[in-house]
Amino acid sequence: LTAESYPQVKRLDFGQITPQTVDFFKSVVGESAVVTDQDDLLFYNEDQMRKYRGQSSLCVKPKTTQQVSEIVKYCHEHKLALVPQGGNTGLVGGSVPVFDEIVLSLSGMNKIRSFDHTSGILKADAGLILENADNFLAENGYIFPLDLGAKGSCHIGGNVAANAGGLRLLRYGSLHGSVLGLEVVLPDGTIYDSMNALRKDNTGYDLKQLFIGSEGTLGVITGVSILCPARPKAVNIAFLGLESYEAVQNTFKRARSELCEVLSAFEFMDRQSQWQAKRFLKTSHPLAQDDPDVDVPEYPFYVLIETSGSCKEHDDAKLETFLESIMEDGTVADGVVSQDESQLKTLWTWREGISEASNMDGGVYKYDVSLPLPVMYDLIEVLRARLDEHGLRSISDASKPVVDVVGYGHIGDGNVHVNVIVREYNKTVEKCLEPYVYQWISDHHGSISAEHGLGFQKKNYIGYSKSEVEIALMKDIKSKFDPQGIMNPYKYL
Ligand code: FAD
Ligand code: MLT
Numbered sequence: 001l002t003a004e005s006y007p008q009v010k011r012l013d014f015g016q017i018t019p020q021t022v023d024f025f026k027s028v029v030g031e032s033a034v035v036t037d038q039d040d041l042l043f044y045n046e047d048q049m050r051k052y053r054g055q056s057s058l059c060v061k062p063k064t065t066q067q068v069s070e071i072v073k074y075c076h077e078h079k080l081a082l083v084p085q086g087g088n089t090g091l092v093g094g095s096v097p098v099f100d101e102i103v104l105s106l107s108g109m110n111k112i113r114s115f116d117h118t119s120g121i122l123k124a125d126a127g128l129i130l131e132n133a134d135n136f137l138a139e140n141g142y143i144f145p146l147d148l149g150a151k152g153s154c155h156i157g158g159n160v161a162a163n164a165g166g167l168r169l170l171r172y173g174s175l176h177g178s179v180l181g182l183e184v185v186l187p188d189g190t191i192y193d194s195m196n197a198l199r200k201d202n203t204g205y206d207l208k209q210l211f212i213g214s215e216g217t218l219g220v221i222t223g224v225s226i227l228c229p230a231r232p233k234a235v236n237i238a239f240l241g242l243e244s245y246e247a248v249q250n251t252f253k254r255a256r257s258e259l260c261e262v263l264s265a266f267e268f269m270d271r272q273s274q275w276q277a278k279r280f281l282k283t284s285h286p287l288a289q290d291d292p293d294v295d296v297p298e299y300p301f302y303v304l305i306e307t308s309g310s311c312k313e314h315d316d317a318k319l320e321t322f323l324e325s326i327m328e329d330g331t332v333a334d335g336v337v338s339q340d341e342s343q344l345k346t347l348w349t350w351r352e353g354i355s356e357a358s359n360m361d362g363g364v365y366k367y368d369v370s371l372p373l374p375v376m377y378d379l380i381e382v383l384r385a386r387l388d389e390h391g392l393r394s395i396s397d398a399s400k401p402v403v404d405v406v407g408y409g410h411i412g413d414g415n416v417h418v419n420v421i422v423r424e425y426n427k428t429v430e431k432c433l434e435p436y437v438y439q440w441i442s443d444h445h446g447s448i449s450a451e452h453g454l455g456f457q458k459k460n461y462i463g464y465s466k467s468e469v470e471i472a473l474m475k476d477i478k479s480k481f482d483p484q485g486i487m488n489p490y491k492y493l
């Protein structure tokens with residue numbers, strides 16, 4: 001891919017990188033933290049779906065907030081465009097350049113700054129990898145209030161910038177609630193320091209909220225202060241097979257009332273997503289293990305229910321009573337419960353692995369939507385029918401661009417992921433899907449992004465979820481913070 005891949009976007013009137021720029025950056029961060037080699041730059045230029053690729057000739061990896069400030073101030077003075085980058089696991093093309101924007105990678109800023117053992121408040125650099133943060137917290141009896149499949153490479157600053165939702169939002173809520181403070185380098189290089197440790201603070205506008213979910217458009221997040229809950233001592237997983245989407249909804253309703261305070265995740269997968277995961281994982285499906293002849297996941301729908309609490313006997317008894325009742329009355333057709341830590345992890349892979357599995361055939365068009373529960377699965381069926389009408393989908397016929405449409409997600413949060421798996425990225429498929437899919441979501445009172453954000457993919461479609469008044473206010477905020485528009489241009493708005 002080159003800039004010609006984006007014929008509809010024109011490079012804006014930003015400055016050009018010069019040898020003096022490179023020299024200045026080296027004088028600030030040291031030679032080894034400036035990347036200019038084209039092969040080495042590929043990682044920073046291309047997103048993890050291999051769908052978006054920019055052509056930056058410069059990536060800089062500062063180690064301190066002061067260094068970030070000096071770099072950004074220089075960019076401000078020379079009107080150079082920048083892309084803040086965390087682990088580059090984002091799914092909307094927001095973390096990579098579109099043209100020659102400088103990549104400012106936070107990967108060199110990965111230290112824990114402090115941890116309060118009484119309150120559970122963690123303060124850390126933005127480039128700390130989520131899994132490292134959680135491992136540190138585990139040693140101290142706490143848990144990071146966010147978990148997601150990319151935990152091994154995404155950064156906590158990237159999570160905040162994306163306002164990631166993840167697998168346990170149902171239990172721990174959104175980052176808008178758990179982030180207590182931030183440190184941000186603003187687009188002119190000013191350091192905004194609100195690394196607070198206060199749960200309650202009603203002195204004026206809550207400015208940090210603006211940066212949560214701002215996707216690198218308002219500044220570079222350099223530090224995060226976050227409230228972490230006590231780590232649950234007992235965790236159980238039930239992986240269930242169901243015959244209808246109605247049964248999925250009933251099971252969710254029942255789980256909320258009967259598992260109540262111990263319910264920590266309620267995730268959903270359709271058969272097609274499990275089939276794709278099976279092709280990727282190449283192992284027996286959890287509900288087909290006793291029957292080697294059942295090669296394809298047997299049920300049209302699956303749910304993964306997690307309970308987390310402080311007393312194993314109590315949680316076991318609660319889950320057992322719940323499962324007995326939903327199996328007896330036929331709401332759930334089949335199921336398996338984790339017996340140990342390793343089985344628990346294996347069961348999660350059938351849910352978490354869908355993301356990577358969806359990318360194995362060549363490419364994936366992703367729609368990450370909030371919708372009212374009753375119509376949520378209709379979207380997947382409508383898209384399958386539409387692709388069939390246009391003769392674009394076949395699992396077995398390699399001449400068709402689309403392999404299949406899979407549905408899964410955080411149904412407990414009203415969020416479904418629709419992945420259209422393709423053999424290669426294809427404009428005919430894209431035109432068949434967009435803007436049709438966004439109009440459908442808008443017509444059904446949903447949001448075109450539940451958690452992945454707008455990035456480059458949805459920058460032209462925000463109007464399907466936000467009113468003109470809202471968009472005008474957002475543009476005002478953007479121009480107040482970043483009048484030159486140097487922070488992550490061509491994205492978001
Ligand atoms: P990046 O991808 O590097 O960046 C994401 C955005 O934030 C970009 O716009 C970037 O410019 C900006 N940004 C990054 N760091 C900073 C910073 N320090 N300051 C300012 N801006 C910054 N998302 C969910 O919500 N829920 C999920 O369950 C989930 N699961 C995932 C599973 C997989 C396997 C993958 C690959 C992705 C998943 N994602 C999920 C998407 C993604 O949002 C998260 O992986 C993560 O939050 C992105 O963090 P990152 O550090 O990789 O950020
Ligand atoms: C997930 O829930 O698995 C993530 O949001 C990632 C994805 O959809 O690819």
Ligand code: ZN
Nearest residue numbers: 166410417451
């Ligand atoms: Zn998700």
